[in-house]
Amino acid sequence: MTTVREELAAATDALAEVGCDTPRLDAELLLARVLGTDRAGLVMAARDEVSGEHRTRYLALLTRRVKREPIAYILGRRDFRRLTLVVDPRVLIPRPETELLVEVGLELPQGIRVADIGTGSGAVALALKDERPDLHVIGVDRSEGALSVARMNASRLRLQVEWWLGDLLDAVRCEAVLANLPYVPDGEQLPPEVGVYEPRQALFGGADGLDLVRRLVAQAGARDGLSLIALEIGAGQAPTVMRLLTEAGFREVESRRDLAGIERVVLGRR
Numbered sequence: 001m002t003t004v005r006e007e008l009a010a011a012t013d014a015l016a017e018v019g020c021d022t023p024r025l026d027a028e029l030l031l032a033r034v035l036g037t038d039r040a041g042l043v044m045a046a047r048d049e050v051s052g053e054h055r056t057r058y059l060a061l062l063t064r065r066v067k068r069e070p071i072a073y074i075l076g077r078r079d080f081r082r083l084t085l086v087v088d089p090r091v092l093i094p095r096p097e098t099e100l101l102v103e104v105g106l107e108l109p110q111g112i113r114v115a116d117i118g119t120g121s122g123a124v125a126l127a128l129k130d131e132r133p134d135l136h137v138i139g140v141d142r143s144e145g146a147l148s149v150a151r152m153n154a155s156r157l158r159l160q161v162e163w164w165l166g167d168l169l170d171a172v173r174c175e176a177v178l179a180n181l182p183y184v185p186d187g188e189q190l191p192p193e194v195g196v197y198e199p200r201q202a203l204f205g206g207a208d209g210l211d212l213v214r215r216l217v218a219q220a221g222a223r224d225g226l227s228l229i230a231l232e233i234g235a236g237q238a239p240t241v242m243r244l245l246t247e248a249g250f251r252e253v254e255s256r257r258d259l260a261g262i263e264r265v266v267l268g269r270r
């Protein structure tokens, strides 16, 4: 029999050896899930023995993480702003930097129609509806699987969002657009958690990563009544995207930096 402390030490070593970024944290999250507790509970239980059945279940989860499956897919959950979202391999795992897009949404005028284009798990649409219930929020994705996850999250969280299966703005009438579309340049090397496990259609956006952004900006520029667009982008893409917005007729074009200092969101108004 091994104790909680010994299981965690062995698991941390195994995860560090295969290159996981946060081996101790991951080992704790998985054991806490199996034991039905939280990380503080593990500290209290450090000297307790782990039963055979719990150990078997723990090793099964650990094996998945050793193969570099993301912890959020293994646990089936990811926190985003005030919400806990269900996630699975049909959707991108929401990232902390995407909260910036929600923050732009919080500044929108009262009661307008706002679309989250490429909604995935529904993270941006649902967080916005949660924090600004006055807005009419629409979530669009071209993946049926992603929309199923978004709908499931909306129903669990009891948040009213209109969902559409479609290509970019095709099916949607709105006054503001928020979008975290795929923006990774084709062929870019990604860590296994991302490149092997997350959906390709959520990641790659053509040779320079901006194929979908270009199409969306062109569509938005041609739409009457659309007064704001905000786009999440990758490192180094801000100058190109700011120029695209200016050429499409948007004014007051600006970029906002994430906590790492990267220009992460570009927005324009009309």
Ligand SMILES: C[S@@+](CC[C@H](N)C(=O)[O-])C[C@H]1O[C@@H](n2cnc3c(N)ncnc32)[C@H](O)[C@@H]1O
Pocket (backbone or CB within 6 Å): 091, 092, 093, 094, 095, 098, 117, 118, 119, 120, 121, 122, 123, 124, 140, 141, 142, 143, 146, 166, 167, 168, 180, 181, 182, 183, 201, 202, 203, 212
């Ligand atoms: C980077 S993920 C973002 C998911 C979510 N908004 C988030 O921030 O966690 C991009 C999403 O855009 C969707 N997508 C890709 N091309 C699209 C298109 N042409 N029209 C609508 N959605 C698209 C993908 O299916 C994927 O769910």
